[in-house]
Amino acid sequence: MTDALKRLIQAAQQPEEADLIIQNGTVVDVFSLETFKSDVAIKDGCIVGIGTYPNGKQVVDASGKYVMPGFIDGHIHIESTMVTPSEFSRALIKHGVTTVVTDPHEIANVAGTIGIDFMLKDAANADMDILMKLPSCVPATPFEQNGATLTADDLRPYLKNSAVIGLAEVMDYPSVLNANPDMLEKVRMTIDAGMMVDGHAAGLPDAALNVYSTAGIRNDHEAVTAEEAIARVRRGIHVLVREGSAAKDLLALLPAINERNSRRFSFCTDDKHLDELAEEGTVNYAAQLAIQKGLDPLIAIQMATLNNAVCHGIDDKGAIAPGYLADILITDSLETLRPETIIKDGRLLDLGALRSIRATVPEAVRSSLHLKKVTKDDLQIPLQEGQKAWVIGVVPGRIITEKIAADVQTEDGFFVSDPENDQVKMVVCERHHQTGSIGAGIVSGLGLKRGAIASTVAHDSHNLVVAGTNDEDMLLAIEEAERMQGGLVIVEGGKVLASVPLRVGGIMSEKPYEEVIEELHALHEQLATLAEEGQNIFMILSFLCLPVIPRLKLTDIGLFDVESFQHIEVGIPM
Template sequence: MNELKNLIKLSLNEIKPDLVLKRGNIINVFTNEIIKCDVAIDNGIIVGLGNYQGEKEIDMNNKYIVPGFIDSHLHIESTMLTPGEFCKAVLPRGTTTVIADPHEIANICGLDGINYMLEESKSLPMDIFYMLPSCVPCTDFESSGAILKAKDLQSLINKNMILGLGEMMNYPGVISRNDEVLEKLKLTRDNDKIIDGHGPHIKDKELNAYIISGVSTEHECATIEEMIERLRLGMYVMIREGSAAKNLKDLIKGVNKDNIYRCLLCSDDKHPQEIINKGHINHSVKLAINEGVDPIDAIKMVTINAATCYKLKNKGAIAPGYDADLLIIDNLNDFNIEKVYKRGVLVGEGNKPLFNYKSNNSYENSVINTVNIRDIKKEDLEIEVTNDEVNVIKVMPHSLETRKVIRKIKTKDNKFVFDKNMDIIKMVVIERHNKSNNMGLALVENFGLKNGAIASTIAHDSHNLIVIGDNDEDIICAIEEVKRCEGGIAISSNKKILASLQLEIAGLMSSESIEFVSFKLEKMMSIAYDNLNINREIDPFMTLSFMALPVIGDLKLTDKGLFDVREFNFIDINNK
């Protein structure tokens, strides 16, 4: 009762609040207005808008005050940073809240991986909410390091940091009423939590069935038609702009005043050097504005819309009772974020963090030493063919999708032979969790790589070792370097390592700073383009990491073989 009385007194300005931001242009996401007034803040909560006096007053000089941004779907592991280093990078750039899906580390380390992320996130000056991974393993068509069933998720479902069930990639399992899939959906529904979607290409009655199971969001729309179909059926659609998948410019044309309240922005997977050079979710806001979206509408997609979707009652707006997560912006065209307040505390200025954090994680030992690969010899890499026409994976620029194409190749003794005059090279996926004999081999077009190889333990979603190269010697050289690093990325050429990045945490993340990781990746990116001649229309490392994901079409490779996503089954490399 006394607490409530105190809040009312603060709102009436009968007692002075801790902080008042004076003379600001307030972005009102409820009425699409810009209101000139003060923002009164006490104990991290906005207690009033109007004319206020406070214990501390800061003149905003008519600059814009915007609600803190919410990234509605991402995987922190894809930044290759720990949650703490990720926070240091994105919070000063305006991201005050994220909804993260830790299914990358969960597919390697199971519950230990999820608990590592939860513990690392607890003491940070930003809100990191998590969705429980729905697909560990992602499918039965690859080998993961863990298996999580509904009974395993039961212990976590009601934790404060858990908002629901992460992207349900196994949409065939939903539609076919697979009992294990339905148990996870039921667990989430029974606890009144959100279920995220991941259902590219499904439509008509199958889409109805997917939605009636409880799935309420989608971030895999590739066309306006897909987006509109989902909006019509009541889904929230997240428009993604990551490092590999860049859908914003295409999809934003389908957003209008009538449907925008169901539209969100997300980054999904973003590399650290892109965060440093272009920004995080603030970059998506700028792009939307550049594409003709009204600035306040663009802001709504990363504030109140996301908060409404995920039932975050006190976030996403500047109004009494809301968290004082605020951005100070110079203007609504350039959208330069000058200062960031988190619950009324200045935490970022000029893209620099104004806080420190200390990792104190009891789960750290359970997420290292995760790379277990058998010895690979040259003869293991031979691709046997029955004729010179084979199924080839064609890489598509700026997309997670590939195309299934048939190509004539050079052969000798019924085996594939590298041809320097053809842009067709070898890709290998090797099981790396349990040192089994599983290994998939395929051919790839349009990657552009020459005179070398790249190996990585980042291979969505089971994160087996993935390698691509135009000669077997460099493929083996890159594999050995990744083994030595206990996980990471390596580039080889002429049987020598040109560069490598150690990712010792689950083979996905570095304990180093974002500046260190970004510097290393920038250098490796230059080597990939300049020394290995990789197609500049793709991100070499991010694109490679999705070449083993058997839920996004058309043709992918897992440790169990070549996978046709449309048919949802394995196929032979030979075109029969």
């Protein structure tokens, strides 16, 4: 380490010894929100100088262009892209996202530490830096069945891994409020290690924010209104402005951001489907959208770079300055932010040379679907004629739902899907331990007109979730998902119309991202014949199982009221 630092100090004094010089560019200064003309000198993957440097071992001419830091995504679940970390990197880095902070709680809920180990090992093959926050809530709640339980003792050894930088979103607020010993130990050991703890304050009142901040949890990505964002900032909580596939909060939060408080905001993605990610990127897209809606481009860039680095305690990324790692983008526009040149770790990145690396997947992760036989009787929802029912109401563009008391269609004492009124049956089948546990409910707002869809991507426990207009198609969708050992399925009229196999824990594919995108496009083409356009139904379906997001959700144990934090019956007493 001493020799390495000595070389950098020498290069700072003798920039002609630099490995790479970026000349004649306009540097984006994210510290002071200004731009200035300067060359940039790079040695051993690190920036060693800004100034005038006529010579270098390798020179890049940036005349008429802007030199800015690589983008940092402050919070993303790689598993939600349905590809492995190395493939995720290959799909995203072309957009200039050179670092992501990820929470592997999806695979951890399926396979525990085996899943975490797989993610770390494959992430080491990535071209971008994939930094990990340890999953704090596996399981997310005690109100569903998942594949593993991770205690503080299970997580502690990972704090020594150089790719691990903190504790991921603490979703189990009651455990914090009630000072659960294991949860407090997870928080304490992380802070004692000099690392940050992420929050998850979805739908919580201001008093709960006081508890989170008091516990040392100082960021959150669940603000959905400007008022909620301001309440967090006032309590010292950094706001991660989320813009993904299902949860799109950026436009609602923009009014809260100004020049005085912008350092307390940054961009994140949370969850984004692969086809959208490959086409748009993640936080680069959020920055572009914010700029289009009137945010100062320099603030938007700051939120997508330096602010995320500071939020997560990353002290050598996010800026063009001596001593910072040379993750650099060269672009001709501060509005579109499309990188013409990407420099990663001080080396010019050749996107055409990036090759797919087939991940080595443990057998326990490849064969993770253990489902007890499901029959038509298992799908039934008893209701008397004229009895109202609690219905999960989808909210477009949000992962929160409505709790609706509605008149529904019945036949012979059971609910019958009514696609004309946008009320269809939904079931969640436990798939980790063959318990046979099945929860059934009613959902409105999916827009499904015919057939059935099934998925083993169901946050956070990733049980098998199915929605359909008839029981026969729902049963076939379940059988096909089991045959594939996980994935997405569309069925109509007793036929499988399309599918996307996801053999890695039932949530990720083993294939190159380009092939997965082709499968997704074929899936969406078939889905368009069965459902209303304009919504990503599979993404919506995956969040209808998450019992830490208001207001009404469905788990394998049954219908769950998030506000009262208890399971309730579908039928409302007459």
